[in-house]
Amino acid sequence: xxxxxxxxxxxxxxxxxxxxxxxxxxxxxxxxxxxxxxxxxxxxxxxxxxxxxxxxxxxxxxxxxxxxxxxxxxxxxxxxxxxxxxxxxxxxxxxxxxxxxxxxxxxxxxxxxxxxxxxxxxxxxxxxxxxxxxxxxxxxxxxxxxxxxxxxxxxxxxxxxxxxxxxxxxxxxxxxxxxxxxxxxxxxxxxxxxxxxxxxxxxxxxxxxxxxxxxxxxxxxxxxxxxxxxxxxxxxxxxxxxxxxxxxxxxxxxxxxxxxxxxxxxxxxxxxxxxxxxxxxxxxxxxxxxxxxxxxxxxxxxxxxxxxxxxxxxxxxxxxxxxxxxxxxxxxxxxxxxxxxxxxxxxxxxxxxxxxxxxxxxxxxxxxxxxxxxxxxxxxxxxxxxxxxxxxxxxxxxxxxxxxxxx
Amino acid sequence: xxxxxxxxxxxxxxxxxxxxxxxxxxxxxxxxxxxxxxxxxxxxxxxxxxxxxxxxxxxxxxxxxxxxxxxxxxxxxxxxxxxxxxxxxxxxxxxxxxxxxxxxxxxxxxxxxxxxxxxxxxxxxxxxxxxxxxxxxxxxxxxxxxxxxxxxxxxxxxxxxxxxxxxxxxxxxxxxxxxxxxxxxxxxxxxxxxxxxxxxxxxxxxxxxxxxxxxxxxxxxxxxxxxxxxxxxxxxxxxxxxxxxxxxxxxxxxxxxxxxxxxxxxxxxxxxxxxxxxxxxxxxxxxxxxxxxxxxxxxxxxxxxxxxxxxxxxxxxxxxxxxxxxxxxxxxxxxxxxxxxxxxxxxxxxxxxxxxxxxxxxxxxxxxxxxxxxxxxxxxxxxxxxxxxxxxxxxxxxxxxxxxxxx
Numbered sequence: 111x112x113x114x115x116x117x118x119x120x121x122x123x124x125x126x127x128x129x130x131x132x133x134x135x136x137x138x139x140x141x142x143x144x145x146x147x148x149x150x151x152x153x154x155x156x157x158x159x160x161x162x163x164x165x166x167x168x169x170x171x172x173x174x175x176x177x178x179x180x181x182x183x184x185x186x187x188x189x190x191x192x193x194x195x196x197x198x199x200x201x202x203x204x205x206x207x208x209x210x211x212x213x214x215x216x217x218x219x220x221x222x223x224x225x226x227x228x229x230x231x232x233x234x235x236x237x238x239x240x241x242x243x244x245x246x247x248x249x250x251x252x253x254x255x256x257x258x259x260x261x262x263x264x265x266x267x268x269x270x271x272x273x274x275x276x277x278x279x280x281x282x283x284x285x286x287x288x289x290x291x292x293x294x295x296x297x298x299x300x301x302x303x304x305x306x307x308x309x310x311x312x313x314x315x316x317x318x319x320x321x322x323x324x325x326x327x328x329x330x331x332x333x334x335x336x337x338x339x340x341x342x343x344x345x346x347x348x349x350x351x352x353x354x355x356x357x358x359x360x361x362x363x364x365x366x367x368x369x370x371x372x373x374x375x376x377x378x379x380x381x382x383x384x385x386x387x388x389x390x391x392x393x394x395x396x397x398x399x400x401x402x403x404x405x406x407x408x409x410x411x412x413x414x415x416x417x418x419x420x421x422x423x424x425x426x427x428x429x430x431x432x433x434x435x436x437x438x439x440x441x442x443x444x445x446x447x448x449x450x451x452x453x454x455x456x457x458x459x460x461x462x463x464x465x466x467x468x469x470x471x472x473x474x475x476x477x478x479x480x481x482x483x484x485x486x487x488x489x490x491x492x493x494x495x496x497x498x499x500x501x502x503x504x505x506x507x508x509x510x511x512x513x514x515x516x517x
Numbered sequence: 518x519x520x521x522x523x524x525x526x527x528x529x530x531x532x533x534x535x536x537x538x539x540x541x542x543x544x545x546x547x548x549x550x551x552x553x554x555x556x557x558x559x560x561x562x563x564x565x566x567x568x569x570x571x572x573x574x575x576x577x578x579x580x581x582x583x584x585x586x587x588x589x590x591x592x593x594x595x596x597x598x599x600x601x602x603x604x605x606x607x608x609x610x611x612x613x614x615x616x617x618x619x620x621x622x623x624x625x626x627x628x629x630x631x632x633x634x635x636x637x638x639x640x641x642x643x644x645x646x647x648x649x650x651x652x653x654x655x656x657x658x659x660x661x662x663x664x665x666x667x668x669x670x671x672x673x674x675x676x677x678x679x680x681x682x683x684x685x686x687x688x689x690x691x692x693x694x695x696x697x698x699x700x701x702x703x704x705x706x707x708x709x710x711x712x713x714x715x716x717x718x719x720x721x722x723x724x725x726x727x728x729x730x731x732x733x734x735x736x737x738x739x740x741x742x743x744x745x746x747x748x749x750x751x752x753x754x755x756x757x758x759x760x761x762x763x764x765x766x767x768x769x770x771x772x773x774x775x776x777x778x779x780x781x782x783x784x785x786x787x788x789x790x791x792x793x794x795x796x797x798x799x800x801x802x803x804x805x806x807x808x809x810x811x812x813x814x815x816x817x818x819x820x821x822x823x824x825x826x827x828x829x830x831x832x833x834x835x836x837x838x839x840x841x842x843x844x845x846x847x848x849x850x851x852x853x854x855x856x857x858x859x860x861x862x863x864x865x866x867x868x869x870x871x872x873x874x875x876x877x878x879x880x881x882x883x884x885x886x887x888x889x890x891x892x893x894x895x896x897x898x899x900x901x902x903x904x905x906x907x908x909x910x911x912x913x914x915x916x917x918x919x920x921x922x923x924x
Contacts, residue, residue, distance in 0.1 A: 126573040160593070166533040167597050168604035175603070175611055179596035182589035186567070189586035190574050196582070197575035204582055209660055230660075253616055253637075 112277040113235070114139060117149040117245065117267035119283050122341035123187050124154035132341060133194035135282075136240060140200055145235050147274065149245045149267040150191055152183025173218035177247075177257045181207070184244035184263070191242045202240040205230060207247035208255065212266065214248035220259035221248055226273040243270060261322020268325045272332035278349075279334050281321055282341035287348035288313065288320055290512035291365040295503050298513035304349040305363060312455040312489045313366050326350060362456040362465060362510040365503050369450045369496055371401075372421040373481065374431055378441025379415050381408040388438050389415065392430050398423045402484045402493060415440075416482065418493060421447050449481065450499040453491040454506060466490050472509035476501050519684040520642070521546060524556040524652065524674035526690050529748035530594050531561035539748060540601035542689075543647060547607055552642050554681065556652045556674040557598055559590025580625035584654075584664045588614070591651035591670070598649045609647040612637060614654035614662070619673065621655035621663045628655055628663035630672070633680040650677060668729020675732045679739035685756075686741050688728055689748035694755035695720065695727055697919035698772040702910050705920035711756040712770060719862040719896045720773045733757060769863040769872060769917040772910050776857045776903055778808075779831045780888065781838055783822040785848025788815040795845050796822065799837050805830045809891045809900065822847075823889065825900060828854050856888065857906040860898040861913060873897050879916035883908050 116136065123129050132150075139146050160179055164171045171179075188204040195202035211228045214221035234241045245263025248256050258265050264281055271279035286301060288310065293299040305313075307330035314323040320338055329336045329350065339347025379385055386403075393400055403417040419427050424445055435443045454469055469490055473480060478501060482493040494502055507513065523543065530536050539557075546553050567586055571578045578586075595611040602609035618635045621628035641648045652670025655663050665672050671688055678686035693708060695717065700706040712720075714737035721730040727745055736743045737759060746754025786792055793810075800807055810824040826834050831852055842850045861876055876897055880887060885908060889900040901909055914920065 126570065129574060163533065163593075164597065164600055167536060168600040171600040172603050175596045175599045178611055178613070179593060179600075182592050185589050186570075186586060189582045190571065192582045193571055193575040193578040193586075196579050204585055206585070206662075255613075 111143050111145060113145045113147070113274055115147045115149065115267050115271040115274065115276045115279045117263055117279070117281050118151070118341055119263065120151040120154055120156070121284050122282055123150055123191065126190075129153075129187070129190050129194050132282075133191060133198060133200075135341070136191075136195060137198055137200055140240060146240045147231060147235070147270055147276070148188075148191060148240060148242045149263055149270065150184060150187045150242060151245050151263040152180075153187050153190075156183040156186070174254060177218045177221075178255045180257050181244070181247040181255045184246050188242045188244040192240075195240050195242070200240055201238050202242060203234050204242045204244070205234070206244050207266070208249035208253070210241075210243045210270070212248035212269070214250060214256045214258070216250050216252075216254070216256070218254075218256055221250075221256035223248060223258070223265070223269050226269050228270065228273050231270070231274065261324050264322050264325035265328060268328045268332075268334055268336065271334045272328065276334070278337055279329065280337040280339065280347075281325075282339055283320065284340065284342070285320055285338075286340040286343060286345045287338050288350070289364070291503050291507045292367065295367075295500050296365070296507045299507065300513060300515070301345075302348045302363065303346070304351060306457060307350060307352055308488050309363050309455050309457060310350045312453065312486070313364055321350075361458075362454045362512065364455050365506045365510075365512065366453045366455055367450060367499050367503050369499060370421045371418055371449045371451050371493065371496075372424045372445055372447040373416060373418050373449050373493065374424070374427060374443065374445045376415040376431065376435055376440045376443045379413050380439055381411045381413040385415070385438055389431070389434050390417075392434060393419075393427060396426060396430055398427050398430075402482050402491070404482055418449070418451075418482065448496045449493050450496040450502075451491050451493055452499055452502040452506065453489050454510065455489050457488050459485065459488050459490060468509055469506060472505045473502055476505045478502050478505075518550050518552060520552045520554070520681055522554045522556065522674050522678040522681065522683045522686045524670055524686070524688045525558070525748055526670065526688075527558040527561055527563070528691050529689055530557055530598065533597075536560075536594070536597050536601050539689075540598060540605060540607075542748065543598075543602060544605055544607055547647060553647045554638060554642070554677055554683070555595075555598060555647060555649045556670055556677065557591060557594045557649060558652050558670040559587075560594050560597075563590040563593070581661060584625045584628075585662045587664050588651070588654040588662045591653050595649045595651040599647075602647050602649070607647055608645050609649060610641050611649045611651070612641070613651050613656075614673070615656035615660070617648075617650045617677070619655035619676070621657060621665070623657050623659075623661070623663070625661075625663055627666035628657075630655060630665070630676050633676050635677060635680050638677070638681065668731050671729050671732035672735060675735045675739075675741055675743060678741045678743075679735065683741070685744055686736065687744040687746065687754075688732075689746055690727065691747065691749070692727055692745075693747040693750060693752045694745050695757075696771065698910050698914045699774065702774075702907050703772075703914045706914065707920060707922070708752075709755045709770065710753070711758060713864060714757060714759055715895050716770050716862050716864060717757045719860065719893070720771055728757075768865075769861045769919065771862050772913045772917075772919065773860045773862055774857060774906050774910050776906060777828045778825055778856045778858050778900065778903075779828040779852055779854040780823060780825050780856050780900065781831070781834060781850065781852045783838065783842055783847045783850045786820050786822050787846055788818045788820040792822070792845055796838070796841050797824075799841060800826075800834060803833060803837055805834050805837075809889050809898070811889055825856070825858075825889065855903045856900050857903040857909075858898050858900055859906060859909040859913065860896050861917065862896050864895050866892065866895050866897060875916055876913060879912045880909055883912045885909050885912075
């Protein structure tokens, strides 16, 4: 008898019928003799609707109040799920984040889990219950309700799996797993049977929107195997895990892309110590993440500094950059919001330079110009023009023969 | 600087605009320099909608789950109220029943408050906050959420006022106070400036649906003055309190009526000890409240037994009564669901027989037949035909000159 944590997202529990469907899936797991802890998100668009209601009353609602308001969405769905299981003849009980023992810091709207003491969860499992926990929420030491921010319910599920030493955490969503590329762009894209945490993190960060990277990181930290699968079909999903995969395999696993990219260039910057700090500190203060940074070789102590930010941050970044440009005596600054990132992801990239060569050749054969390049241990990323991103993904998928089944 | 507890019902907070209106009323109290604790019900029909949603999934949802589900309704309205106050520049914080320290027994859907330790409420008041508490809910020692049943938010408000030793508890609702009779029936009905707890209890029990009697009883127990007033106008309401009123006044204060009445008669019952128990114990077991009981004088050891129940209980009561009739050898049993109660309420009834005489004469002058009579220390009730109830209320209002201003 294993203990399994299952998480169902908002689209999987959007109405009474869908809740009953999910209850049948949970029941099937229970019938196999496994103990089940279920984590649910709020139904459909509930969270957005509550935010809209709050804004009608206060355009900038206090975060503490907003967190307590939003926490009701997951309480509704977890009580309904327990009722559905009960109606099917399965013992079930719903628990709020607080009741499940999820203690967080006081950073409302983006709280971090400090401690998880699932005494009550264990007690209810021992009583033979399916335990349905409200995702996305926790409680401070002072008993104030917090929410965990984006990807919060995934994080709740993985954290519970870690604290309960569950055999695995199953994330059920509206995709069937992790693919070698976005199937809407590459029809031959293949679903991966398994993938390492690091590879998944690179794919997630780069726009394969299957799971929030925060939950994957947590899984990696506590070595929780995470299955990503569809809540609407019975197709096998993708298992995210550590261990052998990293050593045995040494090839490209997937192609990621991201169109939320903008480039900012400072032209004619005097090349002296402290310039980088002068540029990037004010951006960090404004909570703007800077990604790729490239500085041209200096000529006559004058250089160009180029970096990328999320496209959604450009309007916030440019006034800051212009201010800095004046201070440091740069000639001009410019932004370009028509760019995209395309990446190959796989373990052992750095030890095998042939991957980079194959990538650059594949792009050049399509006449795609590479503006910037960055690499990590398991990823090579090229910044290219946005209007060529689909061509790039298709060309790379083909060049690395990702449509072929794995050994 | 006084501490005041204010309660606003569901119709007073039914949408964003109404919540803002109520926030302005709270702010006005705060501006006078008073400390304010606010108790709110769920918005409009939220509770009914949540019950319907639950029943779509499980026609008989477990009460523990239903309580946790329903508790979200009041959490939504209390967070929105805190946001509205915050937007107007007033410090405010919302608290769930659990956070406010309302500990109940484990009787889900009709929990009783065991203990109220409002430490957190006091702390937030000391920080200068308006404290907005979710009504209708509490938490067991095991941290399971409970609801308090009908009149729950009124009970929350009065209990908080008692625990905080507030100067008074103000119940804002969609009526302007307690009237000498239902103004829809008697246009000359007068709003009472004040009324004693006992009188209010008789009026509430008998159908003047201003406040739930449970909250009035709690107010009486802890001697909390309760103001009932409209949340939509600034008209002065009715103050419910103990003290002088009981001794000074000795007259009819109001006419109550109730059409939820049915009469059940057992004809030809052998008059021997144990008969009453045989009839009423099974009814009590089925949770049916029996009101007036009349037993005719026995002739040849055969008697008739008549009693009243709520009309809504007749269908549940009759099969039980028929079964009992067989057992005890009664000739037949019958029910009549076309009856109503009309009562005069006021302190000192029993000491002044003239009231009863006036009442009976007023009814007889209208040709209204009295079927049964019951009295308490502060009430005389006649059971009459339902189709004459409005005439009866008007006649009694006039006979006791209730349209005239009090001294």
